[in-house]
Amino acid sequence: MVGYYSELAVRSLRRNVVLTTLMVVAVGVGIGVCMTALTTLRAMSGNPIPDKSAQLFVPHINAWDPARGKPGTSDSQFSYRDAMALMKAHRGVRQAAMYQVILNVKTLSGRLEQAHGRATFADFFPMFGVPFRSGAPWGAKQDDDRDNVVVLSSKLADRLFPHIEPVGRIVTLTGRDYRVVGVIRPWILTPRFYDLSDADQFAFGETEDFFLPFPTAITRQIIPRNYTSCMEEDRQWVEWEGRLTSGCYWVQFWVQLPTAAQVRDFNTFLQGYAIEQQRLGFYHYPPRVRMLDVMDWLAFNHVSDGSVRVNMMIATGLLVVCLVNAVGLMLAKFASKAAELGVRRALGASRVDLLVQCFFETVIVGLLSAALGLALTSAGLWGVRSLRGVAQDSAFGHLYRLDAQMALIVLALAVAATVLTGVYPALRAVRMQPAWQLKIQ
Amino acid sequence: MQILPILYSLGRNKIGAALIGLQIALTLAIVCNCLSIIQDYSGQMHRPSGIDEANIFTVRNSWAGQPEDMKARITADLGTLRSLPGVVDVEATNAFPLSGFGWGTGISMKPNQNFPTAMTSEYFVDEHGLAAYGMQLIAGRWFTAAEVADLHPGDGVSAASIVVTQRLARALFPAGDALGRMIYLGIGEPTRIIGIVERAQAPWAGISRSEAAVENSIFLPLRFVQNGLYYVVRTRPGALAAAMRPVRDRLNALTRRRIISSVVPFEQARQHTYQAEHSLSVMLGILCGLLLMVTGCGIVGLALFWVAQRRRQIGMRRALGARRLDILQYFHIENLLIAGTGAVVGIAVGLAGNTWLAATLALTRMSAGYICAGAIIVLALSQAAVLWPALRAAAIPPAAAIRDL
Numbered sequence: 116m117v118g119y120y121s122e123l124a125v126r127s128l129r130r131n132v133v134l135t136t137l138m139v140v141a142v143g144v145g146i147g148v149c150m151t152a153l154t155t156l157r158a159m160s161g162n163p164i165p166d167k168s169a170q171l172f173v174p175h176i177n178a179w180d181p182a183r184g185k186p187g188t189s190d191s192q193f194s195y196r197d198a199m200a201l202m203k204a205h206r207g208v209r210q211a212a213m214y215q216v217i218l219n220v221k222t223l224s225g226r227l228e229q230a231h232g233r234a235t236f237a238d239f240f241p242m243f244g245v246p247f248r249s250g251a252p253w254g255a256k257q258d259d260d261r262d263n264v265v266v267l268s269s270k271l272a273d274r275l276f277p278h279i280e281p282v283g284r285i286v287t288l289t290g291r292d293y294r295v296v297g298v299i300r301p302w303i304l305t306p307r308f309y310d311l312s313d314a315d316q317f318a319f320g321e322t323e324d325f326f327l328p329f330p331t332a333i334t335r336q337i338i339p340r341n342y343t344s345c346m347e348e349d350r351q352w353v354e355w356e357g358r359l360t361s362g363c364y365w366v367q368f369w370v371q372l373p374t375a376a377q378v379r380d381f382n383t384f385l386q387g388y389a390i391e392q393q394r395l396g397f398y399h400y401p402p403r404v405r406m407l408d409v410m411d412w413l414a415f416n417h418v419s420d421g422s423v424r425v426n427m428m429i430a431t432g433l434l435v436v437c438l439v440n441a442v443g444l445m446l447a448k449f450a451s452k453a454a455e456l457g458v459r460r461a462l463g464a465s466r467v468d469l470l471v472q473c474f475f476e477t478v479i480v481g482l483l484s485a486a487l488g489l490a491l492t493s494a495g496l497w498g499v500r501s502l503r504g505v506a507q508d509s510a511f512g513h514l515y516r517l518d519a520q521m522a523l524i525v526l527a528l529a530v531a532a533t534v535l536t537g538v539y540p541a542l543r544a545v546r547m548q549p550a551w552q553l554k555i556q
Numbered sequence: 557m558q559i560l561p562i563l564y565s566l567g568r569n570k571i572g573a574a575l576i577g578l579q580i581a582l583t584l585a586i587v588c589n590c591l592s593i594i595q596d597y598s599g600q601m602h603r604p605s606g607i608d609e610a611n612i613f614t615v616r617n618s619w620a621g622q623p624e625d626m627k628a629r630i631t632a633d634l635g636t637l638r639s640l641p642g643v644v645d646v647e648a649t650n651a652f653p654l655s656g657f658g659w660g661t662g663i664s665m666k667p668n669q670n671f672p673t674a675m676t677s678e679y680f681v682d683e684h685g686l687a688a689y690g691m692q693l694i695a696g697r698w699f700t701a702a703e704v705a706d707l708h709p710g711d712g713v714s715a716a717s718i719v720v721t722q723r724l725a726r727a728l729f730p731a732g733d734a735l736g737r738m739i740y741l742g743i744g745e746p747t748r749i750i751g752i753v754e755r756a757q758a759p760w761a762g763i764s765r766s767e768a769a770v771e772n773s774i775f776l777p778l779r780f781v782q783n784g785l786y787y788v789v790r791t792r793p794g795a796l797a798a799a800m801r802p803v804r805d806r807l808n809a810l811t812r813r814r815i816i817s818s819v820v821p822f823e824q825a826r827q828h829t830y831q832a833e834h835s836l837s838v839m840l841g842i843l844c845g846l847l848l849m850v851t852g853c854g855i856v857g858l859a860l861f862w863v864a865q866r867r868r869q870i871g872m873r874r875a876l877g878a879r880r881l882d883i884l885q886y887f888h889i890e891n892l893l894i895a896g897t898g899a900v901v902g903i904a905v906g907l908a909g910n911t912w913l914a915a916t917l918a919l920t921r922m923s924a925g926y927i928c929a930g931a932i933i934v935l936a937l938s939q940a941a942v943l944w945p946a947l948r949a950a951a952i953p954p955a956a957a958i959r960d961l
Contacts, residue, residue, distance in 0.1 A: 137857040141850050148846060219620055219815060227620055227815050290621055342657070354710045425593070425917055426839055429586055433847050436582045440854035443575035447861030498842075502835035543571075 117475075124476040127452060134451075135480065138444045142484035142536075145437025146529045147491025152430035154492075154521065155499050156423050163304040164243065168409035170373045171242070174201070174381070175405045176389045178362070178398035191367075191407075192344070195333075195359045196397070197388075198366035202236065206384050207370035208377070209238035212329055214366055215310065215340040218288040220324075222274060230271060230288070231340070232325040233310075234332030240266070242371045243309065248272075250282035250297030253328060257296075261330045265293035271324040272298045286325075291335060293327060308409050309369055310341065311416045339365050362397065382406055434532075441536040449473060449537075449544035460549035473541035474534065481533030485526045492525060493517045562890045565866075572858050573894050580898030580934055583851045585906035588930030589913055590840040592922035597833040601826070603770070605653040606721070606755030608690025608790055611644070612822040613800050614652060615787040620813040627706065627781045629811070636806050637787055642795025647688035647788045650680050650780045651759040653773075654825045658759030661713065663728065663774070664740040674727050676720075676772040677758035680707055680780040689756070690790050694722060696735045696751035699777040707778035714745035715776045723771035725752050741774075762829030796821060848933070852941040859887065859945035863952075870949055871956030880950040887946035888939060895938040899931045906930065 128135045162168050175191040193201070198212040213235035220230045239245070240252035253264045265286060272281045272295070281295045302322045336355050345363040358365070372378045382404070389402035407415055449456075456469050496517060566573050615637070623629060630648050637646040651658030658679075662672025679685075686698040696719070703717060718741075725734035734749050741747055753775070761770040791799045803819045827834070863870070870883055910922040 134857055137853045144846050144850050429843055432586045436579055437850050439575055439579050440850055443854055444857045447858055
């Protein structure tokens, strides 16, 4: 029966190629556009660290003049003094203060290049689950001893030490030597949630080229690359000493708090700390304390920006139009089959039989639309990649790729959509009076 | 004319007509909103920066280590760049419009004001600044060499005289008498306005829509003697590419212990700044195109079906004396009735959608012009789509009335 109905369906579809093509185009385009938008949305607003996103927090003490509002949307940085106090208090399971740095590195060809790095504490690696290719992160003792150690990205390690194991070797960064203790595997976070301070350029790029201990960077007076915000009262920050003693915000801080009780305790501690500091005269204005976990933090920074959601909305609108279109075409298609269906009814086929036959036709249209949808989705993703300047082979190019799971979704969606659009036209078509259809023949 | 019979026959095709109407309505709502977003973004992307964009390229330079003789190095670099063919003038500076990062400060009208009157971006320039940026000086004068001091790392930012943008001058002195007046920078450094330039956008102009954040800029007569600076190079028209080519080699010939991270035409800064807006505009444009195509196809399909269904009736009308033109007109008027109704619904839906969009993207509300433009586009498309089926209908011979019986 399946074979017979399929054959009937194919024959019927070939009888009116124009209508069939139009239906396939309508559903295929709708599916293709929608899936492209959905993939982009998923790539840009997913949870970067699903297993820990509710445990990792950005605490913040805002001691700015309330009348002047918050210093900047993404500004949740600490002054050096406050960040060090939090590190010393050690209230979280793990915690790390950090900042961005840029150092010069000499490539094998002898050219100087800039490398983006991060000064942070040993807890950074286990806290964010950084995967290591070889070696291991440095330990808390090396933080305390201000050791000259460095962890390299595999990209930088492969450039500096091709074909040899970098761990244990020396790398020179801006004239100072550092011993390589570990090399991390390509580590992709979309977005790079722990530092969104220049979201456009780096938040969807790769993670840093190297990591070095925070206290070492402070001793070396390596200036931060992330911005520093100061109130007018703190203008002395331009000198290194001022940077460490002023109330300017430039140190980022993350803490891991696995249980609700720990979160509560940390919050209480932070409140107490802030009030104490104000009493001691370190803040010019009453401090306000806030803690955000990863997803709240992303929402706070508007990472999946409005434009992606608008794109998704409009793509959905287009899919609806395409489906309405397909309903109209199905109506035409099945109505033109009225005579043929009339003959089958007259010969004893039940309405259910006719419905099944219509169903086969819609499934075939659905499969053809899925093929077109798949082609359009890959073309669309290719377009989005080139528009957004994402290289296919880059660390997160895979997010804009059509994988097996996506292909299955496209297939299911296309068939389901077509069958759905066929329901009403088919019901209408099989309700006709066979005698009347036979009469006009 | 024929409206009543058309309405009567539409009544027998309610579902098909409703589906086309619905499609037209949604298409119109989406297309006019997309047009409005694209236009809004395009306006934002093409705001003039105030500098001679077409003839400027920038060089980002830093030296390895912390050289002691930074000022001499900058002077040597500037000399080398000025000697390139076609170069009008060169400036060493901390930032330029749309460079992304930059410095900013508050401006007060009194020495000990609690809140600054305005926030502004700061550019550090010397006597070459005006020519190197290619800005329009609309009042007062630019700095002389004698006024320019050095700004080393750690120095406080202060200057006896500054040049401001017209937008900032108006914000500080609405009466229009800004020239020659005293104002206070940051925590109260007094300074006098000696010149006003027509326009100079802030380094971060790309991320903001507010005029105050984009167009408030000041120029301070301070030589930026710090590691990690930009050279802004302005050339004669047409000489940009030729002047840019030897830059790396010539600068590296002075010393190789440096990093030139970029030598790029200004246009690239603009592209980089507005990449997100550009890509959304392109995507929306493509979506609109596809949408119109699908809607057009749908109309063709249904109209073809109707023609086939009414073959006998058309033949009958032709036999009773209707001309081909009458048949053609019939289908076009029928389509206009359906599409027109759809368009009315579409305008309402489009306006409602625009309210949501304006809030989500912080856009300006769509103007009536876009709705009308959208409606005309969609109606024209719908009329064009029905032409082929209508021509086929008109070609039906009168004999069809009896032949198919």
